[in-house]
Amino acid sequence: MPDTPRPPQRPDDPTEPPAHGRRLSRRTLLTGIAVATGAAGVGVAATTAAGAGPAARPPAGTSLRPLADPDLGPNVHIFGPETPSADIQAVLDGIFDAMETDQFGTGRHAVLFKPGSYAVNANVGYYTQIAGLGLSPDDVAIDGTVHVEADWFDGNATHNFWRCAENLSVSPPDGFDRWAVSQAAPYRRMHVNGDLVLDDGGWSSGGFMADCRVEGDVNSGSQQQWLSRDSEFGSWTGANWNMVFVGVENAPAGQFPEPPYTVVDSTPLIREKPFLHVDDAGAWHVFVPALRTDTSGTTWHQATPEGESIPVEQFLVADPDTPVPEINAALAEGRHLLLTPGIYWLDAPIEVGHADTVVLGLGLATLVPAPGQPAVTVADVDGVKVAGILIDANEQNSPLMMLVGEEGADADHSANPTSLHDVFFRIGGMHAGNADVSLAINSNHVICDHTWLWRGDHGTGIGWNTNPALYGLIVNGDDVTAYGLFVEHYQDYQVFWNGERGRTYFYQSEMPYDPPNQESWMNGSTRGFASYKVNDAVTDHRAWGLGVYCFFNANPSVVSERGIEVPQAPGVALEHLLAVSLGGGTGTIEHVVNDTGGPAGPGSVESYVVSYP
Known part of the structure; x- marks a missing residue:
């Protein structure tokens, strides 16, 4: 990268976090990342x-x-179709009982199903991966549910992090399954023979699905934001602040921000996540999907996924x-x-x-x-x-x-x-x-x-x-x-x-919840820091569906001047942007992007910008 102007150094003040070991200056971090590893001899x-x-x-x-x-190892639980359903269910229930509320615990589990059919219900708790071992999700058929609830938090799914479901076909007996999650809870290569619900009555705060097919309706419920990529739906119901669909067949129609849908017809460049699978001879491999361009829909429906199978012995x-x-x-x-x-x-x-x-x-x-x-x-x-x-x-x-x-x-x-x-x-x-x-x-x-x-x-x-x-x-x-x-x-x-x-x-x-006062969170003479910053020297940058939120509960008088900062250049363009002050206006984002849009704060908690510039 050329030598480019950088934002001013954060001023010294008594609220600066203490040094626990060697801390690098702000300018060093933004101009020479390798210094960080070189200092440690790495x-x-x-x-x-x-x-x-x-x-x-x-x-x-x-x-x-x-x-x-x-x-x-002992924390990977492998089942075949010959395993009695009662035995599988006992293991699933035992893991969930241990992991339902263990948000910062030390347990980690993977439950892997070899190709076949299973009559079980998997309630997925913290640090738990539920996955099929076929090349297609339809190779592992769950006659039951693979679901996430928020019973432990009175229906509030905003803390349902760090778990995943992958590479399974699910036929829920009641016609719908539930995946009530927030961040770091991916839903990949899933085939739902029915409807899918993304909340549990209380708030849920963002999620991700890719390479999935839902035969029925996806109901986002209280989800505040969600990304769906390279998937197929029967229909989609619901919206709150920021729903983005990239390469999704049968994505919903609507005009941002009412409803706040962002639809990009195809995914320009993607490789799906590698995954374990077992072949017909019982040998184990990791399948690495091929790099693809201009994609939509799943990799596996009505097709054999393209890629490379690497023997686990390697x-x-x-x-x-x-x-x-x-x-x-x-x-x-x-x-x-x-x-x-x-x-x-x-x-x-x-x-x-x-x-x-x-x-x-x-x-x-x-x-x-x-x-x-x-x-x-x-x-x-x-x-x-x-x-x-x-x-x-x-x-x-x-x-x-x-x-x-x-x-x-x-x-x-x-x-x-x-x-x-x-x-x-x-x-x-x-x-x-x-x-x-x-x-x-x-x-x-x-x-x-x-x-x-x-x-x-x-x-x-x-x-x-x-x-x-x-x-x-x-x-x-x-x-x-x-x-x-x-x-x-x-x-x-x-x-x-x-x-x-x-x-x-x-x-x-x-943004950070906890600036104790405005003086402790200043970017030179500017109040606060933008969340998403593109260097002033950049000439080409694009983004779709950007949401920035504040909740300055330590001091609601704190203000961030901007949610997003980008340079003024012909190749820089953003679409569908929003700022929200959570908790009914706890703190303020003065402008959504640069000096456009806003404020989001007390009295006007949401602000949308359709496109910039």
């Missing part, structure tokens, strides 16, 4: 040229685990006791990585250097970085896929939690981009986390396919000076595309975009 070196890939993988027969019966199957040097040695040899459910307290970063490497987490495998270091680094190589992980900040500061591409990365990855799928970040909640930046992308052409970057607003270790975090996402690479970008509560810009030709399809962000 390098991101490409161990393989960008064109390398499958040819560098170990041949069949060199597995560390038996191919047909991989040892995925993966290192890791658990929380696997030493990081062993993981990195396997990656350096060209192996892929399968992270079984659990919490991984790392003593060094996991370093991905080979092109086309797959890193797949099961059961929301959770990585806690070593003090002062990132959890994961990815070299500037082609086609890395990272999927299904939660990165949880250590109590000692990490300048950066995940890095994609080293500083100055400039390779062309347009034919085979790196992609991130269901990659989530958390700072606080489980403990008093501390990180400057959650995710930095230096490589070009990266695809972000559902991410939630969250500085905690509740749980353990929460407070303005207790779980400090500056930025959620910094994008320095060009041609980066984000689908389903959720970023919340950071103390500076939530997103800072330096790269050219960035594209965002759906954005949901809450």
Whole structure:
């Protein structure tokens, strides 16, 4: 990236979060992300040229685990159609009883169904993945439900995070299933033979579905915002603030903001999330869907998905006791990585250097970085896929939690981009986390396919000076595309975009709840920080369906001057934007984008902008 003007330094004041380890200046973070890793002595070196890939993988027969019966550890529960339904139901009920309310607990579970039919009901709690092992969702037929309720929170689903359902066909006996969730609860490759309801009577606050087919109606209910991508519906009912449909067949019609529907006919560039499957001979593989352009509808309905099946023997199957040097040695040899459910307290970063490497987490495998270091680094190589992980900040500061591409990365990855799928970040909640930046992308052409970057607003270790975090996402690479970008509560810009030709399809962000006063949250002489910031030097940027919310409950007099800031340039254009002051006007966003739209605050809690400029 060229040397470009940057926003002024945050002024020093007594409310600045204390330093827990080495904290980098705001200017350093926005101009040279690699400094964050270099300070900790961590390098991101490409161990393989960008064109390398499958040819560098170990041949069949060199597995560390038996191919047909991989040892995925005690927290992976594998069922076949011969297993008695009562036995399966007992396991499902036991997991749910343990995980229904365990929002910041240590349990992690994956429940995997081999191809066949099952008469069970799966109530999905925290840190639980329910998935089929077929190539198509219809290979695993659930005669019952796979559902999320909010009974534990009196119908309020705004805390139903960190769980997922994937690759199943569900035939609910009452004609409808329920997936009442908020962030970090993906619904992928699901076939619902009936209706689907997305709330449980109380509020629900955002979700994501992709590659799904719902034969009946999808009722969004109280959902405040939602992204549907490359899916097929019988119909869609409901809307509140921000409903985005990208590449969806039979998406609803309407004129933003009444109702607030954003419809993009096709998805320009996507690779679906990799997933485990079992072939007809009982051998285990990870299927990596092919890169596709200008898509709509599912990959699997009336077709065989295109992609590559990688034998599980080519993966290192890791658990929380696997030493990081062993993981990195396997990656350096060209192996892929399968992270079984659990919490991984790392003593060094996991370093991905080979092109086309797959890193797949099961059961929301959770990585806690070593003090002062990132959890994961990815070299500037082609086609890395990272999927299904939660990165949880250590109590000692990490300048950066995940890095994609080293500083100055400039390779062309347009034919085979790196992609991130269901990659989530958390700072606080489980403990008093501390990180400057959650995710930095230096490589070009990266695809972000559902991410939630969250500085905690509740749980353990929460407070303005207790779980400090500056930025959620910094994008320095060009041609980066984000689908389903959720970023919340950071103390500076939530997103800072330096790269050219960035594209965002759906954005949901809450500003920090807890600025103690206006003086503690100033961007130079400007009140507060925009949530979504595009560098003033950028000439080409597009975004659709951006929602920014405030809830300044620590001090409702706090004001953010703008929800979104973008440069005035012919190639910069945004569509369907909104600002909302939650709680009936708890705090103020003065303008939606630059000096247009607004205010959203007491007396006028919502403000919409159809297009900008």
